[in-house]
Amino acid sequence: MTQAASTGSEIAVPLLDLKGQFAALKDEIMPRMEEVFDSQYFINGPAVKELEEAVAAYCECESGGAVGVSSGTDALVCALMALGIGPGDEVVTTPFTFFATVGSIARVGAKPVFVDIDPVTFNIDAAGIGSVITEKTKAIIPVHLFGQVADMDAVNDVAGRHGLAVIEDAAQAIGSTYKGRKAGSLGTVGCFSFFPSKNLGGAGDGGIITTTDAELRERLAVFRNHGGQPKYYHQHVGGNFRLDTLQAAYLLVKLKCLDGWHEGRRRNAAVYDAGLADVSQVATPRILEENETIYNQYCIRAENRDGLREHLGKRKIGSEIYYPLCLHEQECFADLGYSKGDFPEAERAASEVLAVPIYPELTEEQLNHVIVSIREFYA
Numbered sequence: 001m002t003q004a005a006s007t008g009s010e011i012a013v014p015l016l017d018l019k020g021q022f023a024a025l026k027d028e029i030m031p032r033m034e035e036v037f038d039s040q041y042f043i044n045g046p047a048v049k050e051l052e053e054a055v056a057a058y059c060e061c062e063s064g065g066a067v068g069v070s071s072g073t074d075a076l077v078c079a080l081m082a083l084g085i086g087p088g089d090e091v092v093t094t095p096f097t098f099f100a101t102v103g104s105i106a107r108v109g110a111k112p113v114f115v116d117i118d119p120v121t122f123n124i125d126a127a128g129i130g131s132v133i134t135e136k137t138k139a140i141i142p143v144h145l146f147g148q149v150a151d152m153d154a155v156n157d158v159a160g161r162h163g164l165a166v167i168e169d170a171a172q173a174i175g176s177t178y179k180g181r182k183a184g185s186l187g188t189v190g191c192f193s194f195f196p197s198k199n200l201g202g203a204g205d206g207g208i209i210t211t212t213d214a215e216l217r218e219r220l221a222v223f224r225n226h227g228g229q230p231k232y233y234h235q236h237v238g239g240n241f242r243l244d245t246l247q248a249a250y251l252l253v254k255l256k257c258l259d260g261w262h263e264g265r266r267r268n269a270a271v272y273d274a275g276l277a278d279v280s281q282v283a284t285p286r287i288l289e290e291n292e293t294i295y296n297q298y299c300i301r302a303e304n305r306d307g308l309r310e311h312l313g314k315r316k317i318g319s320e321i322y323y324p325l326c327l328h329e330q331e332c333f334a335d336l337g338y339s340k341g342d343f344p345e346a347e348r349a350a351s352e353v354l355a356v357p358i359y360p361e362l363t364e365e366q367l368n369h370v371i372v373s374i375r376e377f378y379a
């Protein structure tokens with residue numbers, strides 16, 4: 001890059017750069033796109049079913065299946081609707097997640113109920129779930145944040161005791177495993193996002209829902225298409241949550257590369273882990289023995305996080321705060337009655353986390369530049 005050359009030693013490290021990935025696959029992708037255009041079969045074309053079968057197999061959900069949807073958010077909304085969750089119901093989840101997890105609960109008219117996070121994994125602290133369950137509770141949404149799967153045995157255990165559905169928000173965890181089993185196969189349903197910055201990113205918005213339950217798979221498919229069954233006859237009100245054929249065709253090409261990209265991210269994570277191990281002001285991510293993560297993000301905890309972020313910016317290194325304000329502190333959820341201080345671990349995480357570039361195409365030189373720049377800030 002000319003910019004890097006002009007500043008001498010400084011090389012740029014964007015938070016994410018998808019151009020290299022696309023360039024490597026362009027010759028395979030473009031004919032698939034052309035096929036869809038030639039067919040003019042843009043809605044529910046054959047690639048959608050093909051992708052659903054491929055993802056169901058990839059996520060170990062062959063006994064049920066997968067339903068392609070219009071986004072990760074719509075995956076959550078469609079799942080909640082198909083499970084019959086609405087006004088008067090409560091759904092237990094984490095306050096430290098992307099907005100969509102909680103927004104979806106609110107959008108179907110149900111009430112989000114929060115439980116603080118485990119500071120090691122950033123995921124819902126399952127030990128806290130039991131005490132917030134009421135007769136109105138219908139479901140739990142654990143989020144596999146940054147790619148590390150939540151403590152699913154504990155979540156399923158409390159759900160089983162109270163007869164609750166478990167909706168995995170696996171938007172950041174396609175391919176991640178927990179005790180050797182794939183995310184999306186561990187609860188009642190799994191919700192995935194194909195937002196371009198996710199490990200399996202589309203050419204726009206998209207998502208998919210997985211389940212090991214064949215009957216539920218059919219119900220999800222009905223709700224995805226306005227709730228009509230047969231067409232034009234409605235027992236239910238669903239929505240237009242369909243996945244475009246073009247997205248499915250694009251994603252089918254990328255799915256074959258996914259495990260290789262995950263490997264690259266884990267390799268990069270190991271380089272950061274080693275390079276930052278002795279920096280006392282930084283805590284690198286801790287992945288539990290039972291988990292294998294896909295590192296959708298590599299988030300450190302950092303002392304003087306905002307200062308570090310500014311310093312990295314000066315060194316042309318991209319970073320991001322996932323997430324700066326917990327959900328219980330959002331203005332739109334003020335009527336839930338929570339206040340600052342209610343979830344101290346989530347709030348502490350929001351003030352300490354910083355994601356640094358982790359995408360598989362990063363060069364050794366780029367990784368080293370990130371490590372050196374972090375060390376330089378604390379030196």
Ligand SMILES: *Cc1c(COP(=O)(O)O)cnc(C)c1O
Pocket residue numbers: 071072073074097098100101143169171172192193194195205206207
């Ligand atoms: C990305 C994401 C979503 C929403 O996915 P979209 O495809 O952007 O709608 C939901 N939950 C989490 C945790 C996410 O990271």
